[in-house]
Amino acid sequence: xxxxxxxxxxxxxxxxxxxxxxxxxxxxxxxxxxxxxxxxxxxxxxxxxxxxxxxxxxxxxxxxxxxxxxxxxxxxxxxxxxxxxxxxxxxxxxxxxxxxxxxxxxxxxxxxxxxxxxxxxxxxxxxxxxxxxxxxxxxxxxxxxxxxxxxxxxxxxxxxxxxxxxxxxxxxxxxxxxxxxxxxxxxxxxxxxxxxxxxxxxxxxxxxxxxxxxxxxxxxxxxxxxxxxxxxxxxxxxxxxxxx
Numbered sequence: 001x002x003x004x005x006x007x008x009x010x011x012x013x014x015x016x017x018x019x020x021x022x023x024x025x026x027x028x029x030x031x032x033x034x035x036x037x038x039x040x041x042x043x044x045x046x047x048x049x050x051x052x053x054x055x056x057x058x059x060x061x062x063x064x065x066x067x068x069x070x071x072x073x074x075x076x077x078x079x080x081x082x083x084x085x086x087x088x089x090x091x092x093x094x095x096x097x098x099x100x101x102x103x104x105x106x107x108x109x110x111x112x113x114x115x116x117x118x119x120x121x122x123x124x125x126x127x128x129x130x131x132x133x134x135x136x137x138x139x140x141x142x143x144x145x146x147x148x149x150x151x152x153x154x155x156x157x158x159x160x161x162x163x164x165x166x167x168x169x170x171x172x173x174x175x176x177x178x179x180x181x182x183x184x185x186x187x188x189x190x191x192x193x194x195x196x197x198x199x200x201x202x203x204x205x206x207x208x209x210x211x212x213x214x215x216x217x218x219x220x221x222x223x224x225x226x227x228x229x230x231x232x233x234x235x236x237x238x239x240x241x242x243x244x
């Protein structure tokens with residue numbers, strides 16, 4: 001990274017929600033430049049400049065030269081961008097001063113290259129776990145991305161930070177055991193019975209035999225017969241009366 005993007009800024013004299021709203025209405029964005037040793041400075045930059053930075057080759061890792069008037073100049077990088085949660089509109093930007101001769105720590109995107117053999121021939125599934133990793137380097141040596149060849153990755157294998165190729169221009173700050181990607185086995189699909197089938201098993205069929213408990217109550221010698229016996233004796237009593 002060698003290109004430096006120059007943008008212009010103006011000092012914000014009034015710091016309030018009303019003033020910030022007024023700036024946005026004119027196509028500007030309220031911002032703050034934070035310093036390593038210097039005090040923070042409230043500024044305003046144009047929205048088009050911020051969008052241009054985000055569309056540049058290095059995006060939010062770009063090196064910026066912020067001109068505030070004719071005298072004040074700052075080498076800086078984007079620290080944070082705040083968006084409106086309803087419209088995704090940029091509403092505030094934080095910049096951080098940098099020294100081009102001192103290293104900085106930034107997150108760099110990871111770019112996967114190739115198709116894993118574990119996906120191609122072993123019916124695996126690629127899991128992209130960490131899409132950015134932290135590196136430390138001079139501002140002019142920040143890589144645009146970290147390219148990772150995953151074509152030789154088999155089922156059950158993974159690539160961690162410790163497996164990445166080392167570079168003299170930067171060093172990895174993310175923990176060595178951080179998993180960037182892995183090829184995992186696909187989850188097995190469970191066979192679930194249809195609701196109609198389950199209902200057919202649980203519900204008794206109309207006209208089917210009574211449950212075993214009812215059948216046992218009607219069986220000879222059981223309590224069901226004992227309960228019916230008194231009724232039979234009462235029915236036979238009138239016949240005995242005629243014999244007399």
